[in-house]
Amino acid sequence: MIEVRDLSIHIQGKHITHHMDFTIPRGNITSLIGESGSGKSLTVSALLGMLPDDAKVSGSIMYEDRNVLDASDQEMENVRKQDIFTIFQDASNSFNPSVKMGRQLYAFSGERVGDSLQVFNEKMHVILDKLGLGWEVVEQYPFQLSGGMLQRCMIACAFYVEPALLIADEPTSALDMVLQKEFIQLLIRLNEEKGTTIFLITHDLDIVAEAAHEMIVMQQGRIVETGKVETIFSHPQHAYTKRLLESRF
Amino acid sequence: MIGKWIGKRMVMGLIVLFIVSFLSFFIMQVAPGDPAIAFYGGNAQTLTAAEIERITRAYALDRPVAEQYVAWLGETVKGNLGISYKEGRPVFEIIMERLPNTVLLFSVTMFCIVIGSLWLGTVAGMRANSIWDRGLSTISIATSSIPPFWLGILFIYVFAVSLGILPSSGSGDVGGNGGMVDKIRHLIMPASVMIVTHVGIYARFLQESIKRENGQYYVKVARANGVLERSIRNGIVRNASIPYLNYIAMTIPSFFGGSIIVESLFAWSGIGQLTVKAVVTKDFPLLMGSIMVTGVLVVITLFIVDLIMYAIDPKLRKGGIR
Amino acid sequence: MKLRKALLFWYSLLGLIVLLTVFSTILAPYSPNDMNMDEIYSAPSSDHWLGTDHLGRDVFSRLLEGGKVTLVVASGSVILSLFIGVVYGGISGYFGGVIDTVMMRLLEALITIPALIIILVFQVIIQGGMWSMALLIGLTGWLVTARIVRSEFIRLKEEEFVKMANMLGTPVWNILWSHLLRNSIPAIFVVTLFNFAAAIFMEVSLSFLGIGIPPAIPSWGNMLYYAQNDILIGAWWIGLFPGIMIFLTILAINFIGEAWKNPERRRVND
Ligand SMILES: Nc1ncnc2c1ncn2[C@@H]1O[C@H](COP(=O)(O)OP(=O)(O)OP(=O)(O)O)[C@@H](O)[C@H]1O
Numbered sequence: 055m056i057e058v059r060d061l062s063i064h065i066q067g068k069h070i071t072h073h074m075d076f077t078i079p080r081g082n083i084t085s086l087i088g089e090s091g092s093g094k095s096l097t098v099s100a101l102l103g104m105l106p107d108d109a110k111v112s113g114s115i116m117y118e119d120r121n122v123l124d125a126s127d128q129e130m131e132n133v134r135k136q137d138i139f140t141i142f143q144d145a146s147n148s149f150n151p152s153v154k155m156g157r158q159l160y161a162f163s164g165e166r167v168g169d170s171l172q173v174f175n176e177k178m179h180v181i182l183d184k185l186g187l188g189w190e191v192v193e194q195y196p197f198q199l200s201g202g203m204l205q206r207c208m209i210a211c212a213f214y215v216e217p218a219l220l221i222a223d224e225p226t227s228a229l230d231m232v233l234q235k236e237f238i239q240l241l242i243r244l245n246e247e248k249g250t251t252i253f254l255i256t257h258d259l260d261i262v263a264e265a266a267h268e269m270i271v272m273q274q275g276r277i278v279e280t281g282k283v284e285t286i287f288s289h290p291q292h293a294y295t296k297r298l299l300e301s302r303f
Numbered sequence: 304m305i306g307k308w309i310g311k312r313m314v315m316g317l318i319v320l321f322i323v324s325f326l327s328f329f330i331m332q333v334a335p336g337d338p339a340i341a342f343y344g345g346n347a348q349t350l351t352a353a354e355i356e357r358i359t360r361a362y363a364l365d366r367p368v369a370e371q372y373v374a375w376l377g378e379t380v381k382g383n384l385g386i387s388y389k390e391g392r393p394v395f396e397i398i399m400e401r402l403p404n405t406v407l408l409f410s411v412t413m414f415c416i417v418i419g420s421l422w423l424g425t426v427a428g429m430r431a432n433s434i435w436d437r438g439l440s441t442i443s444i445a446t447s448s449i450p451p452f453w454l455g456i457l458f459i460y461v462f463a464v465s466l467g468i469l470p471s472s473g474s475g476d477v478g479g480n481g482g483m484v485d486k487i488r489h490l491i492m493p494a495s496v497m498i499v500t501h502v503g504i505y506a507r508f509l510q511e512s513i514k515r516e517n518g519q520y521y522v523k524v525a526r527a528n529g530v531l532e533r534s535i536r537n538g539i540v541r542n543a544s545i546p547y548l549n550y551i552a553m554t555i556p557s558f559f560g561g562s563i564i565v566e567s568l569f570a571w572s573g574i575g576q577l578t579v580k581a582v583v584t585k586d587f588p589l590l591m592g593s594i595m596v597t598g599v600l601v602v603i604t605l606f607i608v609d610l611i612m613y614a615i616d617p618k619l620r621k622g623g624i625r
Numbered sequence: 626m627k628l629r630k631a632l633l634f635w636y637s638l639l640g641l642i643v644l645l646t647v648f649s650t651i652l653a654p655y656s657p658n659d660m661n662m663d664e665i666y667s668a669p670s671s672d673h674w675l676g677t678d679h680l681g682r683d684v685f686s687r688l689l690e691g692g693k694v695t696l697v698v699a700s701g702s703v704i705l706s707l708f709i710g711v712v713y714g715g716i717s718g719y720f721g722g723v724i725d726t727v728m729m730r731l732l733e734a735l736i737t738i739p740a741l742i743i744i745l746v747f748q749v750i751i752q753g754g755m756w757s758m759a760l761l762i763g764l765t766g767w768l769v770t771a772r773i774v775r776s777e778f779i780r781l782k783e784e785e786f787v788k789m790a791n792m793l794g795t796p797v798w799n800i801l802w803s804h805l806l807r808n809s810i811p812a813i814f815v816v817t818l819f820n821f822a823a824a825i826f827m828e829v830s831l832s833f834l835g836i837g838i839p840p841a842i843p844s845w846g847n848m849l850y851y852a853q854n855d856i857l858i859g860a861w862w863i864g865l866f867p868g869i870m871i872f873l874t875i876l877a878i879n880f881i882g883e884a885w886k887n888p889e890r891r892r893v894n895d
């Protein structure tokens with residue numbers, strides 16, 4: 055679905071990613087793993103065509119048959135609206151602080167796909183319930199909810215929209231083990247039943263092992279290893295991957 | 304929650320009014336002559352000994368200054384502001400006659416400024432680096448550098464002297480021959496002078512605030528996820544309008560100052576013109592009254608701004624920082 | 626690049642205005658108070674570039690002399706308000722705690738009272754002239770400066786090098802002077818520039834009302850005071866030119882101030 059070739063990004067003269075090559079195949083769960091500050095979130099921005107204004111990029115990002123880096127803002131806006139849902143890393147800042155959650159959840163999900171408020175209410179109720187959230191959150195403001203609750207709200211919108219491509223940047227960082235398991239099950243089901251392509255950024259190798267088909271390992275702005283999850287887990291090539299896997303067991 | 308919050312605001316307003324009342328009282332103290340005479344101004348000569356006695360008692364004039372202040376404040380709160388030195392009528396009556404004009408001028412100009420700056424500021428702020436953005440940044444500085452009364456003089460020259468289509472002064476009379484139309488014709492020039500010289504700078508403040516808000520994380524998240532641009536914009540404007548309202552509150556006093564001059568220039572018979580008149584004719588009771596009433600007007604306006612802010616900002620309402 | 630050129634232009638304009646007014650006695654073709662009853666209300670001509678007023682005085686000469694008065698009053702008051710603002714804001718910011726709270730509440734209350742009214746009242750009570758006016762504008766104009774100084778001090782107090790100096794036992798006045806105040810200078814400079822514009826505004830406003838500078842001394846505001854009547858008989862030149870001077874002066878100050886607010890644009894060359 056997405057092919058990244060020779061992608062380098064630098065901001066204010068600072069190199070952040072170097073000559074990245076990777077593919078996100080359609081219908082798969084691909085996970086990106088890497089140390090903090092290695093440029094994962096920035097890569098997500100690049101995929102969305104939403105790099106900061108002062109960023110300089112070279113290389114190409116082919117989304118289906120168009121290059122994201124050449125596409126106009128309007129074009130990318132349409133692509134995002136049609137196909138992509140992104141759960142951003144910082145859930146507690148992902149909502150407008152002075153608008154009620156109900157209004158915002160609707161804007162992120164029901165309104166986007168053209169559902170009426172009534173349809174939204176019914177459908178969203180079920181999803182929130184699965185994620186362990188009561189309906190009363192819609193009456194609250196973001197600052198009245200915890201980081202984990204906000205993260206789940208975002209996740210709920212993603213499941214509502216059922217996009218062609220779901221990008222999730224560390225979506226479970228604020229969730230406990232039980233909720234994390236629940237989320238992964240939902241994610242797998244979404245992938246299997248609806249064929250949603252999923253790009254999952256995470257620190258957690260357990261999640262990778264459980265959910266992902268493919269994985270990409272990043273270190274200091276470089277891709278050091280890509281391949282099938284089983285292959286990499288059984289035969290890691292790069293020293294960083296080896297260290298990563300060792301620390302898990 | 305709201306009770307406590309309003310309480311706090313009221314206390315602040317009261318402190319302001321206290322300072323204003325000190326100022327007023329101070330005027331009476333330093334005004335030349337006997338305070339009783341200063342108070343009852345033009346009528347002083349006609350007062351009988353018994354009346355002077357009564358005034359002296361009402362205002363505790365034979366007591367220490369602190370008690371005099373309390374007595375005077377009591378009278379003021381009751382609406383007894385003394386008698387105008389020049390007109391020989393109760394100050395309260397004169398002020399009440401003029402208050403509607405000031406309120407009218409103020410509400411019309413403030414309404415237009417708020418609507419205009421909301422529109423301009425949003426358009427310019429949402430399109431960073433566009434011609435609107437850069438244009439407003441420059442034009443707002445230029446228009447706010449124009450002295451309002453000078454613009455007024457130019458307006459009078461163009462519209463009253465040369466073209467003769469608008470009256471150069473006065474405030475019209477709804478009850479008179481012209482009716483409502485006459486009032487509006489008189490209102491146009493003073494109002495537009497205030498609007499032209501102020502709308503830009505308020506718009507610019509909102510514009511900057513919107514540009515800052517536009518860079519927030521939640522906006523990026525919303526844009527990435529196909530939230531309607533209209534919803535995004537409304538959310539941004541809502542958040543950006545909180546510092547904007549604060550700015551309005553901060554500048555309201557100088558805005559009142561500006562309207563004093565504009566009222567005088569156009570002989571718009573409001574409180575501002577009255578204040579200047581009282582100063583020029585050294586009509587101290589009248590001056591004290593108009594200062595007090597201006598203080599009350601400012602405090603009420605600020606209170607309204609606060610209420611709007613309270614309605615917009617849920618953090619104030621819920622008192623909650625996580 | 627373009628921005629810097631523009632800034633250079635505003636610097637030059639302000640400099641030119643200041644020079645014109647400073648050397649007004651040399652540059653003015655007439656004495657600013659010379660009356661000529663044969664030449665009242667004469668329109669701009671080669672004799673009188675900017676015309677004459679209701680007493681036949683040369684508008685151009687009065688414009689230069691008036692500018693000097695206006696700018697001197699504004700400068701005087703700004704120096705005063707700068708001093709009060711720095712002291713008030715400095716105390717509030719440095720000590721913090723209850724002192725800060727009380728001082729800030731008082732300041733908030735004072736900001737609410739239109740300064741124009743206060744000046745109006747005192748000017749009439751003390752029957753003041755030019756210097757009392759500068760004094761009053763200064764006494765009412767320090768509030769914003771105080772706020773800025775306070776927030777700068779609070780910010781700087783938390784900086785590593787100030788904490789270090791405190792630990793090393795540097796005397797308080799030394800910390801105040803060479804750490805806190807010195808590092809607040811850019812912010813203070815910007816607010817003082819805007820204060821200067823505000824002081825000019827205040828002077829012209831009051832003189833325009835006939836309450837500021839006595840009529841015998843020309844000032845830009847004073848000239849406009851007469852202009853409001855002159856304009857009715859069509860003598861536009863009396864009001865037009867002082868207003869343009871005020872406008873240009875404030876415009877230049879505002880643009881320079883804006884540039885200083887934004888540190889990247891600060892330098893003119895390089
Ligand atoms: N807007 C920006 N301007 C300048 N530098 C940035 C910007 N965003 C990110 N960076 C830099 O890019 C690098 C990579 O950041 P990024 O957020 O992509 O890391 P990450 O891999 O997502 O880390 P984490 O796991 O902690 O989320 C960091 O060094 C960061 O300082």
Ligand SMILES: [Mg+2]
Nearest residue numbers: 094095096143
């Ligand atoms: Mg990240």
